[in-house]
Amino acid sequence: MVDFSTILMLTIFLFSIALMLWRPKGINETIPVSIGAAFIVILGIVDFKDLKSILSIVSGPSLTILSTIMMSIVLESIGFFKWIAQNIILKSNNSGIRLYIYINLLCFFMTMLFNNDGSILITTPIIIHIIRFLSFKPHQYIPYLISGALIATASSAPIAVSNISNLIALKIVGLDLNSYVKIMFIPSMLGILTISILLFLLFRKHIPKQLGFITLNEKMTNPFTHPLDPSVKNEIDRNLFKICIAVVVMTRGAFFVLSPLGIPLEMIGLLGAFVLILIRWVKTKAGIKDVIFNSPWHILIFAFSMYVLVYGLKNAGLNTLIISSFGNIVELGTFHATLSMGLLTTIMSNIFNNLPAVMIGTLAITEMDLNITLLQVAYLANVIGSDIGSLLTPIGTLATLLWMFILKKHHIKMTWGKYIGVTVLVVPAALIVSLLSLYLWVLLIL
Amino acid sequence: MMLLYFSIVGVLFYKLFLQSPLPAKEETVAGTNQSTYEQSKAAV
Numbered sequence: 001m002v003d004f005s006t007i008l009m010l011t012i013f014l015f016s017i018a019l020m021l022w023r024p025k026g027i028n029e030t031i032p033v034s035i036g037a038a039f040i041v042i043l044g045i046v047d048f049k050d051l052k053s054i055l056s057i058v059s060g061p062s063l064t065i066l067s068t069i070m071m072s073i074v075l076e077s078i079g080f081f082k083w084i085a086q087n088i089i090l091k092s093n094n095s096g097i098r099l100y101i102y103i104n105l106l107c108f109f110m111t112m113l114f115n116n117d118g119s120i121l122i123t124t125p126i127i128i129h130i131i132r133f134l135s136f137k138p139h140q141y142i143p144y145l146i147s148g149a150l151i152a153t154a155s156s157a158p159i160a161v162s163n164i165s166n167l168i169a170l171k172i173v174g175l176d177l178n179s180y181v182k183i184m185f186i187p188s189m190l191g192i193l194t195i196s197i198l199l200f201l202l203f204r205k206h207i208p209k210q211l212g213f214i215t216l217n218e219k220m221t222n223p224f225t226h227p228l229d230p231s232v233k234n235e236i237d238r239n240l241f242k243i244c245i246a247v248v249v250m251t252r253g254a255f256f257v258l259s260p261l262g263i264p265l266e267m268i269g270l271l272g273a274f275v276l277i278l279i280r281w282v283k284t285k286a287g288i289k290d291v292i293f294n295s296p297w298h299i300l301i302f303a304f305s306m307y308v309l310v311y312g313l314k315n316a317g318l319n320t321l322i323i324s325s326f327g328n329i330v331e332l333g334t335f336h337a338t339l340s341m342g343l344l345t346t347i348m349s350n351i352f353n354n355l356p357a358v359m360i361g362t363l364a365i366t367e368m369d370l371n372i373t374l375l376q377v378a379y380l381a382n383v384i385g386s387d388i389g390s391l392l393t394p395i396g397t398l399a400t401l402l403w404m405f406i407l408k409k410h411h412i413k414m415t416w417g418k419y420i421g422v423t424v425l426v427v428p429a430a431l432i433v434s435l436l437s438l439y440l441w442v443l444l445i446l
Numbered sequence: 447m448m449l450l451y452f453s454i455v456g457v458l459f460y461k462l463f464l465q466s467p468l469p470a471k472e473e474t475v476a477g478t479n480q481s482t483y484e485q486s487k488a489a490v
Binding site: 112 | 448467
């Protein structure tokens with residue numbers, strides 16, 4: 001029997017999520033989620049003891065993601081990403097297919113080195129810049145835009161540190177970073193590869209063979225001009241780029257080397273960001289002001305409030321519903337656990353976004369009384385559902401929603417129908433490939 | 447293992463996206479009024 005508090009909790013949750021996705025008058029997504037969370041606390045569905053444990057779970061992952069955003073702000077300020085944009089055009093050397101491969105690789109690497117939302121925020125304007133410069137028609141630029149967005153978002157699955165929801169969920173199930181990568185890298189990479197190949201096959205007729213643009217050889221005879229903006233000749237410091245990318249890479253590596261020694265991930269990330277700021281100050285005398293003002297500090301409140309909402313659902317009995325519906329299936333073994341939890345998170349993500357979906361799914365499996373292997377496999381299937389399955393609709397991930405907003409701002413028409421028309425042909429296949437590979441990979445290594 | 451992986455990622459990233467195909471004297475970077483980060487922030 002569903003009682004009044006459950007109905008009230010569901011109403012507050014759905015209302016908050018709907019406002020977060022709709023964002024009337026462009027309000028920050030943190031506002032509706034925080035108001036919803038405040039209501040839940042006032043109503044006593046989540047008590048102060050719960051708040052304390054929620055804070056300890058979400059603060060670390062939020063600060064870790066924030067540190068990667070700080071790093072990208074520093075790199076942006078030294079012209080790092082503009083330099084990348086112009087190199088991509090030059091290295092494509094008049095080939096549309098080569099440009100497609102470079103853009104896919106860029107989106108993959110950006111998520112690997114930073115995080116999925118940051119990757120979308122940086123790569124989408126770069127891609128728009130390139131397609132505008134090359135005067136592509138809509139049917140020609142759609143392949144680049146959609147593949148970039150899907151690859152950037154899905155690439156947060158292979159390593160846990162590229163996605164805040166993965167980090168939070170990781171903490172809930174008590175899995176360490178190295179074990180996560182050992183199990184997840186191969187299955188999720190196969191999923192990403194499937195997305196890239198299927199998109200290429202789908203769009204191969206629309207990808208221009210020739211870009212109709214100056215080639216590398218022609219460029220060599222035309223020094224001191226720039227392919228994106230010939231009027232501008234800002235000096236760049238390639239040595240600084242080298243040092244900065246080395247710091248970013250070392251910070252990522254340090255996550256995996258130092259976290260087993262008990263050093264919190266957020267400390268490593270913040271130290272990396274600090275070193276980058278320091279290097280920039282030494283080289284350019286630029287201070288810390290831009291990093292402080294441009295960093296999205298609100299993600300700390302956002303992640304906390306979102307988890308309060310999810311905890312409220314748990315306290316109101318949603319977990320019991322999931323456990324009674326899926327518990328028996330998951331207990332049947334790794335195959336059933338993988339497919340059922342992966343599909344459940346996919347469905348939940350595409351209804352109300354992957355951040356609450358992966359939290360709900362992970363909280364549910366921790367209460368299913370599973371052995372450690374089944375628990376971890378079910379959690380990793382959750383991650384695949386929330387990182388790859390969630391790409392089916394724009395609602396599925398915040399990164400895809402950010403992408404839609406950026407396109408709209410740049411007057412690029414991308415309807416939900418057009419987006420889903422592509423993803424429905426690609427995402428289910430990539431999801432099944434990833435989930436089945438996870439099952440087979442687990443059989444092989446565990 | 448992950449250190450090796452990220453070293454490979456770093457080298458690949460540098461070779462693919464940061465190493466210019468042009469001689470050093472031609473290295474310039476495009477400028478706009480806004481950074482891409484600011485453009486994205488403004489867009490959202």
